Amino acid sequence: MPIRGGLPPRNPRFVGREELLTRVRGLLGNGPVVLLPSPDHQLGGTGRTQLAVEYAYRHADAYELVWWIPAEQSAGMRAALAGLAQKLGLPEARDLNRTLGAVRDALSRGEPYRHWLVVFENANRPEDIMPYLPSGAGHVLVTSRNPRWTAEVAQVLPVPVFDRSDAVDLLRGRVTELSAADADRLADRLGDVPIALDLAAAVRAATGWPVDEYLDRYDRRAAELAFPTPIRVAWGLAAEALDRAAPADRVLLELCTFLASAPISWQLLWAARTLPLEEEVARTVRVERRLRAAMRRIARFGLAGLDPSGERLTVHPLIRGMFGQELSSQRHAGLLRTVRGMLAAADPGDPDNPAGWYRYAELAPHLIHSDLLGGEAEEARQLVINCIRFHYARGDYDSSRELAGAAVTRWRDALGESAEQTLLASFHLANALRAVGRTAEARNLNLHTLRTQREVFGADDEATLATANSVGGDLRMQGHFGQARQLDADNLVRYRRLFGESFPTALRCANNLGIDLRLLGDFRGARALDEQTLRHRQAVLLDGHPETWASRAALAYDLFGLGDYAGVAAVLAGHAEHVAEDHPFALWAGRLTAMAAHRRGLPEARELAAATLAACRQRFGDLSVDTLATAVSSANCARAAGDLAGAHELLERAVIRLHAVLGDEHPFTLAASAGLAGVVRAAGRHADARTIDEEVLGGLRRSVGADHPFTLSCANGLAADLFAAGEAQRARELAADTLRRSRVVRGADHPDTAACAWNLALTDGDRAARQQALAALAKAYGDGHPVFRATAAGQRLETDIDLPPL
Incomplete structure (x- = not known):
């Protein structure tokens, strides 16, 4: 028996249509077939759907998979295709469009089923289903009332009335x-x-x-x-x-x-x-x-x-x-x-x-036909808002954006631009726009919405605070980490005053402030806040709740930034095993584990980083910041393993994509470029590395300041470039300044501070300073770490950059 999904019950009173059924079978071998009403009954009623149902049951044994997709509305069609993704064993991407693309591609490849039948019912807008039409050895059958189907898309078969x-x-x-x-x-x-x-x-x-x-x-x-x-x-x-x-x-x-x-x-x-x-x-x-x-x-x-x-x-x-x-x-x-x-x-x-x-x-399919957007009752409009959020929460960002956009347009005219539900819909529209990559539109809409909410409802209104949180996300995407911290800190004070420390939205705001602090390099402050947030979430939520997982991952990133690489494993131990392999927490945990293993000199780091990168690409896509950050960490592991070509390819591609996604001056783009300079330097091309590092260092000093860990790591690399160029005095001045700042920012016992101390000692030729630096490295890493092969050879040490989550 084939696997079936969504197939309507078979009509026990179906009669006739033998010639039509034979024609459908024959035409499907040449590509998709669309069943249309006959020209003299263009409104329908000639039995197209019943014919498709009967075909599916009559020829079911010829297929390994039969899947029925209601296509009258795009949201319902996407939901049915998402169900098919699960049946095909495909990992679910955060963005539903990626999942649906994977469904189309898997069917086209015949993996895992070569012989399949997919039926799109009531596909009255050909352009809506064309992105999802698979090819390959399977069959696509469509029912429609729209005669605008071209021969390039499908073969048209009119369905007439019955023979007598x-x-x-x-x-x-x-x-x-x-x-x-x-x-x-x-x-x-x-x-x-x-x-x-x-x-x-x-x-x-x-x-x-x-x-x-x-x-x-x-x-x-x-x-x-x-x-x-x-x-x-x-x-x-x-x-x-x-x-x-x-x-x-x-x-x-x-x-x-x-x-x-x-x-x-x-x-x-x-x-x-x-x-x-x-x-x-x-x-x-x-x-x-x-x-x-x-x-x-x-x-x-x-x-x-x-x-x-x-x-x-x-x-x-x-x-x-x-x-x-x-x-x-x-x-x-x-x-x-x-x-x-x-x-x-x-x-x-x-x-x-x-x-x-x-x-x-x-409920969602009925919103359009009931014109719920035009409803006068507040509770009807609230259902629209909840459906917008439902689409977003399940990853159908396009459906969320379409419904939110329609609501904003209608309610601005009917209720006014400053009406509460108009502003709520605007907030959700901005979220959906950001999710589909339209970040500039999202940012502008959020700022406008926040200004209006503050004027109309005040800064302490719960909806105003939610929009302010979203603006904080926009600021992080722009690379304005300091502004995001200022906004989120103000939000957190308001949330705690209004709702208490353990209120879920107050904890989300605290989580966001922790992100800001981590992005600014304040790992101590982030750790204190994230530990507190985790305790509150464990008290009010189940330990397996996604927000509890997020707090664990945040705390693990803090410990990594503080140089406590063993602590990372302790925080994550056992928890990622309880979620799917492609769950965001599992991917965060995988990247963190690989990062910590790399810093601890463990040989499995590279393999784990590569596997996590492949999973991120599947889950988030190639242009996701999560994927690109994982690529940077994977490149660090590849460089440490001696694969300079592989590391260079990963970083070069990541830099190009970060330029496209975040912009030239974003700290993440600059930090990845500094990582690329490190690979170029390791290949002996010091002049090229210097050119990159000098430009990057200026950008990082402007964007995040001279004391940021990104800046310090880039400065450490530039000092090596200057030393290789014979500019010993400049190299020494920069190395000394970097060490001084690192002791203040990272702490004297941080592994990267010890690496900076070693590099300065090499520059000075100071034997005693080298012994002190070796002792600090031994304290940070323990005996037998690969770093000591580099020190034994008299080599300068890199201080790798890993990108925390935005």
Whole structure:
């Protein structure tokens, strides 16, 4: 049996279509096939989806994998493809787009399944699915109403109405005592249109109307319409019959008019029980048993599909559209208010919690059709904001950005630019923009939002503080670490005063301030703050909570910066084993472990660094700052192992990409360039290294100051360049200044301070100073460390730069 995902139940009453099924099978061998309505029924109703479902079941044995993807809305399509990624065993990237690209590529390569079938249902915008269309030995089947499919993308196959014999078989299959002659009469009147035939068969089965009575009713209703069509007339008879049997059920269907084609769960309809409703409707939705019975009656009359479990209704777009056209403007407005209230009442809250994501996945498709963005109630707009955050939290940054952008545009006009929820949507839009790499737009939007929030709500408002935290992230991305520290320190004071030290958002702000301190080279201050944050998080959160892991990683980075390389392993010991290999914490832990192993002279450092770099590329992408920082650490390990060519390639590529992502003057770009100079110097090209180091040192002094660890490491390298060039006096002055600063900043016992002392002693030719430096190195590293091979050979020591997280 093939692996299946999302495939709708097979229609037990499917009939005919043998020639079409054969044609689909033949065409799929030549590339994607799109099923379209026939030209004379462009609105649909000819059975495209049922044909695709039947094909999938009939030929399932020819495939190893069959996956069904609802493609009417891009968010739902991305979610279904993310589910396929899990089934393919692909690691989940932070950015969902990377995961979806990996799905396409894995299918195209035939890994791990060579023979597969992927069905995109209701793909009415070809441009939306084109980035995700795989090639290879598998098959792609598409259903659509849009005729704008080019031959370069897919082969078009129109799906016409039934042949008469198939139409007769469908009608007789529903009511076995129906004669062939009567079935032929019905099929003739219904134009052999599949959806009209299905409605007629369902209504006759539900009401017991004889054929003559049905046809009489059909003719009378057709005479009342200006433009009667088989679908419209058959729908009208079904809706009228349901209204007569159970008026409340018709109202439920009218509510569905404002929802999407996606399945509608009974829980969503049940949420309406808290709203003011007509008495009989209120009685129906108030009790689950009655609501489920109503859903079964609706399905009996053919007006919706009901899944085998009885959990979800699916209403055909044509049925929804015809109900909508029958509503007066006053009733339309009243039902729309009810639907918006129903959606808001179904909001589970806490969109960051994965436990509730399945509920948001059910609600999100209905936001557009209900025009929830235009809702007047605050709770309806809050559901929009929560859905924006849900998309972001699960890594679907594009869906988050699209919904947030639409909300900001609508609410600026309707509510005003300074309205609370307009500003909240702006905050989330900035987050999504930053996540997709549009950092300048994010920064400008955040600054504007923060100014407005401070003016309208004050600096102590919780939403204002959240935006200020986001601005701090923008400042770090710009390399303005000092400004970020100032802002985050002010935020933390406010958070603690308003909410207390252990409040989750106060702890997040403390975590951000720790990042700032670490980026500024204040590892002692960062350690004190991160230890405190970790204690609070352990007290209020489970130890396996992502924020607890983040605090452990932060503390490990602090210890690394302080030169306590053994302490890094102690903080991380055992904790990364409880998360997936590609979880951000596992990747942070992997990089830190490799960095500490490199500093301790352990041989496994390089292999661990390379494995972590490969995992980061898969998880975050080549242009992620996390990936580029890991590449710098991996290059340090490669250089220490003697692979200068490999180290040079890694650093050169990292520098180019950091230039593109962060800019020329960002401290990370400059620090990686200093690392590149170290590799060039190790290859004996001191003049080239000097050129790089002189430019980098000036940039670092301007951006982070002369006392920053990045600056000190670059200065240490430049002193070596000057010494090699015969400029002993300049080399000595720079080496002495670097040592003095390192003792103040890093501490006298720090390994890098000991390395600076060794280098100055070599420059001076001072035997006693060399012995003191060797003693300091022995204290820092212990006996047998590879550093002593370099000192024994009279070589100068590098002080490598590793980039902490932004």
